[in-house]
Amino acid sequence: MSGVYLFAALILLATVTAGLVRIFIGRARVERLLALQLFGTTAVAIVLLLAEGLKQPVLRDLALVLGLLASTISIAYVRYGDLTPETDHTSSDQ
Amino acid sequence: MIYITGWFFIAIGVVFFLMGTLALIRFPDLFTRLHALTKADNLGLGMIAAGLALHSGSFTAGIKLLLIWLLIMLASASVSHLIARTARNVRHGKEYNA
Numbered sequence: 287m288s289g290v291y292l293f294a295a296l297i298l299l300a301t302v303t304a305g306l307v308r309i310f311i312g313r314a315r316v317e318r319l320l321a322l323q324l325f326g327t328t329a330v331a332i333v334l335l336l337a338e339g340l341k342q343p344v345l346r347d348l349a350l351v352l353g354l355l356a357s358t359i360s361i362a363y364v365r366y367g368d369l370t371p372e373t374d375h376t377s378s379d380q
Numbered sequence: 381m382i383y384i385t386g387w388f389f390i391a392i393g394v395v396f397f398l399m400g401t402l403a404l405i406r407f408p409d410l411f412t413r414l415h416a417l418t419k420a421d422n423l424g425l426g427m428i429a430a431g432l433a434l435h436s437g438s439f440t441a442g443i444k445l446l447l448i449w450l451l452i453m454l455a456s457a458s459v460s461h462l463i464a465r466t467a468r469n470v471r472h473g474k475e476y477n478a
Contacts, residue, residue, distance in 0.1 A: 290387070294394050294428075301401040308404050316467045320413055321404060323459055327421040328397055330452055331428045334445065335390075338432050343441065350448050357455030364462045 291339030295332045302328050319363055326356025382434050389431030396424030410467050414460055421456045425449055 305328075308321045330353045337345035400420020407413045429449040433442035 294390055297394050298397055301397050305401045305404055314410070314467075316410060316463060316470070317413070319463060320410070320417060323456065323463070324400060324404060324417055324421065327425055327452060327456060330448065331393065331397065331425050334428060334432055334448070338435060346441070346444055346448065350444075350451065353448065353452045353455065357452075357459050360459040361462060364459070364466050 288339045288341070291335045295335040295339065298328050298332045298335070315367075319360060322363075323356070323360050326353065326360070329356065386431040386434035389427045389434065393424045393427030393429075393431065396420050396427060400424060411464065414464055418456060418460050422453050425452055 302325055305321050305324055309318045312318045312321070330349045333345050333349040333352060337343060337349065397420055400417055403416030403420070404413055407416055426449050429445040433445045436442060436445070
């Protein structure tokens with residue numbers, strides 16, 4: 287029965303792979319950041335499914351940390367990263 | 381019966397993630413993608429967490445899954461607002477081809 291959990295995790299992994307297409311063909315940096323945010327949530331779901339499928343309840347804590355870090359990456363990138371087009375990069379304090 | 385309901389929730393959650401990825405690839409511009417993405421995030425993870433909570437069979441595990449979902453929802457909403465505001469500022473300041 288636990289194989290079904292792993293199969294669901296595999297499907298989610300396939301969606302992450304499909305989402306990489308968006309990062310590859312995206313024209314603006316914000317689009318790639320959007321895909322990154324979806325990957326963070328998908329990773330949390332995958333780890334939660336693995337926690338049930340592999341009978342490892344510790345993985346739930348890992349999912350918690352993973353979700354926290356994924357949002358932190360996006361916030362840091364929005365605040366301090368370079369999201370503007372290359373020609374519009376005028377601020378000097380980065 | 382509880383088991384079947386749990387599988388049902390998990391299946392719906394996986395479908396939500398599939399739809400979110402499809403929308404990420406197919407939708408025309410950033411704001412529609414953002415709209416679809418937040419639904420996929422919150423509801424997909426919520427459905428999977430609900431299904432797993434039904435399967436886990438213990439109260440503390442269910443509460444932990446609920447808290448994980450709430451944290452992800454809070455973070456996802458904040459990040460979506462930040463991304464949308466940044467994209468709007470970039471578009472208004474300069475041409476933004478998305």
